[in-house]
Amino acid sequence: MLSDSQVWSKTFHMVCSASRCMSIVQDILQRRDELQKAGKAPPAAHASKRPIFVWEPVPDLCTPEEQDKFFAANKVVDVVSPNHMELGMMFDHPGWTEESQLGQQLVQSITDSGIGPDGNGMLVIRAGKDGSYAYSKSGKIWLPAYHQPDASGAKTVVDPTGAGNSFLGALAQGMVTAGREPFQVIGSVLSNSESWKKAIESWGNYQHYPMALICATVAAGFVVEQIGVPQIDVDGNGKELWNQTEFTERVRLYTQRLLRTLEESPQRLLLVN
Numbered sequence: 001m002l003s004d005s006q007v008w009s010k011t012f013h014m015v016c017s018a019s020r021c022m023s024i025v026q027d028i029l030q031r032r033d034e035l036q037k038a039g040k041a042p043p044a045a046h047a048s049k050r051p052i053f054v055w056e057p058v059p060d061l062c063t064p065e066e067q068d069k070f071f072a073a074n075k076v077v078d079v080v081s082p083n084h085m086e087l088g089m090m091f092d093h094p095g096w097t098e099e100s101q102l103g104q105q106l107v108q109s110i111t112d113s114g115i116g117p118d119g120n121g122m123l124v125i126r127a128g129k130d131g132s133y134a135y136s137k138s139g140k141i142w143l144p145a146y147h148q149p150d151a152s153g154a155k156t157v158v159d160p161t162g163a164g165n166s167f168l169g170a171l172a173q174g175m176v177t178a179g180r181e182p183f184q185v186i187g188s189v190l191s192n193s194e195s196w197k198k199a200i201e202s203w204g205n206y207q208h209y210p211m212a213l214i215c216a217t218v219a220a221g222f223v224v225e226q227i228g229v230p231q232i233d234v235d236g237n238g239k240e241l242w243n244q245t246e247f248t249e250r251v252r253l254y255t256q257r258l259l260r261t262l263e264e265s266p267q268r269l270l271l272v273n
Contacts, residue, residue, distance in 0.1 A: 007031045008042050011052040011172035014077075015165070017061045018069035025053055025076045050117075053077040054172045056164065062086040074115045074123075078175070081124040081168055096125060098133055098142070098271065107135050122209060124171070126164050129157070133271070134213055139203035140271045141210050144261070146221025146254055159227045163220040170219035174212025182218075182251045186211045189255040195266035196259075214258070218250045 007028060014021055028051070032041070041047035055077040057070065062082060070090060074080050087106070088095035097103045107123065115121030115136070125133040131144040147156045174182075190196040200207045222230040222242045233241045240247070261269050 002028070002031075004035060004040060007035065008047070009051060010049070010176045011054065013054045013056070013165075013168050013172050015056045015058060017058055018066055018073035021055045021057075021073045022069075022076055052079070052172055052175050054079040054081065054168050056168055057082050057086060057090075059086050059089075062090045064090065064092045066090065071110075071113050074110065074113065074121070076117070078116045078121045079124055079168070079171065080110075080115055080121070081126060081164075081171075083164060084125055084127040084130075087125055098125075107133075111135050111137050120204075120206065122206075124168075124213070126167060128160065132167070132213065132217065134209070136203065136206065136209070139199070139206070139210070141199060141213065142269055142271055143210075143213055143217050143258070146217050146250070147224065157224045160224050161227075162229075163223045166223045167216045167220040171212050171216035174215040175209065178208035178211070181248050182215050183208065183211050185248055185252050186214055186255050189252065189259055190262075193259060193262050195262045195270065199270045214255060215251060218247065218254050221250065221254075222247075 012024070012028065014024055016024070032047070035041055036047055053076065055073060057073075057080070067090060070080075082090065084096045091106060093102070096106065098107075107125075110123050115123060120137055123135045125135075127133065129145055131142060133142050134140065177183075200210060203209055222245075225243055230242045231244070233244065235241055258269065
């Protein structure tokens with residue numbers, strides 16, 4: 001169903017079964033190969049790179065019967081991202097928590113089995129109001145949700161519909177656009193944090209992934225503030241505003257909050273036992 005130009009996208013975000021996921025990846029890579037042989041590929045630098053595949057398992061098929069297919073699909077994607085309830089259901093548990101030994105063992109078994117063609121892909125567990133947990137073979141990090149209760153304990157979330165899709169769409173974008181302004185802001189705010197430097201180093205050649213996760217968290221924060229999509233405007237300087245706020249400014253505010261967490265309890269953010 002994709003046009004020739006769409007087949008050359010740098011990222012693909014899929015919400016489907018494990019079987020469908022593997023079929024989509026195979027078909028896209030095959031079509032790219034065929035187009036390249038036919039001389040219909042874009043510039044070599046783009047055509048030579050494998051796209052980023054982000055897979056969101058469809059909730060209805062997060063069942064124990066799908067486990068083998070789940071592990072098989074993980075090997076062809078770069079990111080697999082069930083939410084915490086779906087991951088628990090997949091392994092016949094009521095849910096998943098990072099604090100439990102069972103939860104940690106489950107994560108270990110998934111990352112050990114390999115995510116992505118080189119085994120260095122990422123498991124991202126979306127946990128709603130509790131943020132997200134990301135794991136690779138070498139790195140791990142917890143990021144709180146953008147919106148936190150205010151002083152009265154009230155929450156600023158109106159409707160969570162679409163937050164997970166937006167989170168993963170922004171994550172995919174961040175994984176292929178390292179170096180742009182939001183990343184520069186994150187780097188500037190956290191530049192003097194030794195804990196952050198150690199955390200980033202543990203991700204090896206994928207040090208931009210935690211930054212992409214920060215951008216994903218902020219993007220999801222815009223989606224939950226109203227029923228429907230965020231309001232998009234342009235200010236007098238030609239800058240795009242989401243709900244009257246610049247995306248990069250929210251990245252700055254969120255990262256400053258992360259810095260305080262790192263200073264107060266780095267083990268919490270970096271999932272150090």
